[in-house]
Each structure stands twice: as structure tokens, then as C-alpha cells.
Amino acid sequence: MKDKEIKKLIDAEKKRQKKVINLIASENYVSSDVLEALGSELTNKYAEGYPGARYYGGNEVVDEIENLCRERALKTFKLSSKKWAVNVQALSGSPANVAVYLGLVPVGGSILGMSLDHGGHLTHGHKVSITGKVWKQIPYGVDAKTESLNYDDLKKLAEKEKPDIIVAGFTAYPRKIDWKKFREIADGCEAYLMVDMSHIAGLVAGGAYPSPFAYADVVTTTVHKTLRGPRAALIFSRIDERKIPQKIDKAVFPGMQGGPHINQVAATAVALKEAQMVDFKKYAKQVVKNASAMAKEFSKLGWRLVSGGTDSHLILLDIFMDGKGIGGKEASDRLEREGIIVNKNTIPNDKRSPVDPSGIRIGTAGETTRGKKEEDFVEIARRIDKILRLALKQGKTYEQSEIHKR
Ligand code: DSN
Secondary structure (H helix, E strand, C coil): CCCHHHHHHHHHHHHHHHHCEECCCCCCCCCHHHHHHHCCHHHHCCCCEECCEECCCCCHHHHHHHHHHHHHHHHHCCCCCCCEEEECCCCCHHHHHHHHHHHHCCCCCEEEEECHHHCCCHHHCCCCCHHHHCCEEEEECCCCCCCCCCHHHHHHHHHHHCCCEEEEECCCCCCCCCHHHHHHHHHHCCCEEEEECCCCHHHHHCCCCCCCCCCCCEEEEECCCCCCCCCCEEEEEECCCCCHHHHHHHHHHHHHCCCCCHHHHHHHHHHHHHHCCHHHHHHHHHHHHHHHHHHHHHHHCCCEEHHHCCCCCEEEEECCHHHCCCCHHHHHHHHHHCCEECEEECCCCCCCCCCCCCEEEEECHHHHHCCCCHHHHHHHHHHHHHHHHHHHHCHHHCCCCHHHHC
16 A cells, blocks of 8 residues: 555554454454455445446446345345345445435334433434434333333333334343334334344344344344444345335435445445355354353353343443442443453443443454354453452542442
């Protein structure tokens, strides 16, 4: 690369990535093939429209790429092209979710979505997101006692509020979702059921987490989390008399965006093929086994796991523990100084602020890609425990800790 300044920074980031233990639940490491597709000449091409119906000339190769990506997306999740369509053009997860609402929910309509501080996502209708400004969020949370979903409460809320769409999907909810119950709830109030499976898509593809496709009307996902692809998104929609795929395609283009990023689409196709391999199935199962081993170790070491454990790649640790532990910001800063990268995260009904919440979120997808197994994750849990306990001993810097107060 001729640009020495950027080259130096890319090299520095490569070095940083190699050096750290990365437990960010939404990150992963792509293959060199995915990187090659992303960095290819495909980035030069404008391709507004869809295969066979473009607004620019010269798209014969691009059409093949987009069609191949669509075929692979359906195959990866074992879907028939008679029952499901997929849009592969949304630039990332947030635009994908906005496109679904734009296609299916009238302006001012309502979204029954999990509130951010209980583990949802900004684009599930939060007031600071466009999804909470154009549409109205009816928030739901987890049960105060179990910190898991309470489907009876959810049903009552849905029947009372009659939302236009129900969003099942999370960024910080570690347990399995009962998709069938969500379907029943959506049918009870005649709402669309959208599943945002961004976090768990790779686990679903690898058979390590229940698939939502038998129950959802629309499924959105990012490609770059457990699915281990480029930063991109997919929107799957059920084919029936409601014409959902046509509405979604129109919402993505021209509703939301101009030309798709064809290099991203090609890289997505590469990742999807990789996700169909036997090795990927092993990978997905290992991700879940690793999270489970780590969660058990944290519990043994005396830390509180939100909802009591995990069924996925994700662990939500309550490390403040009502003042017995330390704040999320201090914890993530301390861990980062020791080369362990996590993110601070609110826990359900958090009494602290989102900028310094009670929890940290930990995921196993990235380090599993790097070959780590259960015993490695147990070791990492012990290292984290040591760092946090040392922090507690040095209570002075922990303004919120009981030790500091004493
Ligand atoms: N930033 C993603 C996550 O970490 O879950 C969601 O957008």
C-alpha cells in the first residue's frame, strides 16, 4: 500500500487484534477468502436495483454474484426458495431492521420490542433510534425474578397493545428463545413476527441453537457476528399472499439506500458457503460449549450470572452485585489494561447508568474461531476473576464499591 499512514494504522490494528483476548460477543475473525472478496474490484461497481432489473449497465457479473449469495443464504438455513425470499443488500443490521419496519409498519405504527436495558437493541424501537421516532415502541423486558422471558406476561402485553410487529431478538439475552410461543403471541394479536437473529445466526446455521424459520414472518441478521462473515446483513421473508418480500425489497431500494455494496455481497456469499461446511457445525457447537464452561466457572468463582447461565455464545455477568462487586466501566477498563476485551453492559433493571452499568457482556465466538476450547475459557474466567478481585482489593479507585465505602 502506498499510503504509509493508513498502512501503519492497519498494521497496528492487526497487531492489537492478535495480542488481545477478544470476548466482544458481536465480533469474530473472518477467513482470508472473505477479506479477499471485500478488498476486490467489486467495490468499483454501482448496481442500484436487483438482479435482472438494474439502473446501470455492466451488471451481468454482479447479477450472478447477488443471485449466488441469495441461493447460499437460503441453503445455509435450509430454506426452500418456494417458501422464503432473501434480500442481501442491506448495508448492516440497523438498516436491515429499519427496512423491515419501513416495508411492513405504517408510520406511527407500533413495534413490540425488548427494551435496550433488558437486552434488546436500539433498532427494536428505542426512542433515540429512528425506529422509536417514526414508530412507537412498546417495550417488553425479562421477568424480574428469573431474568428470562415470561411468555404469559408478553402475551398479555401484546393482546392489550396490539402492536403491528413483534420483534424477537436480542443483543444481551443469553438463553434460548421459544420461537413457537412468539408465533402464538403474534397470531393472538395479528402482528407480524420478526426475528432479529443477528447474535445467534452462526449458531442457528451450525445447528447449535433452535432455528426461528418455522415460526417467523421475517428474519433479519447481521453476517459478522457468530456467522463469521463481513459487516453486512440479510433479510429473509416468507413468501405468501401478504407479499412481504416485495415490500421488503422496495423498502431496501429505493426506500432506504442506493447502490448495494457488491464487495460485501460477494464476501457474504463466501462466508455463507463456509457456514455450510461440517467444520462450521463443529465450530458453532464449540462456541456454545465454551460459553457454558466459562459460565460455570464464573459461577463457581462467586460471580452472578444474569438468568443463571447461558444457552448460547453469550454471558451477561452482574459484576456490581448490588455493591459487593465493581462497576462495569471500571471492570472493562481494568480487563482491557490486562489484554482482555469485553464490553460494559446494563443488566435487567439496572440501577446504574448505561455509561457505567452493573454488568459486562462476554462472548465466545471470536476466541473459538482462534481454536480455544473449554479448558482455555475456564482459564480466561480465572484470569478475569483475579483481575476483578485485585481491583476490589485496591478499592480506592472503585468509587461505587462497598470496600471503597468502608
Ligand atoms: N453492536 C452490536 C452488539 O454488540 O450487539 C449490536 O448492534
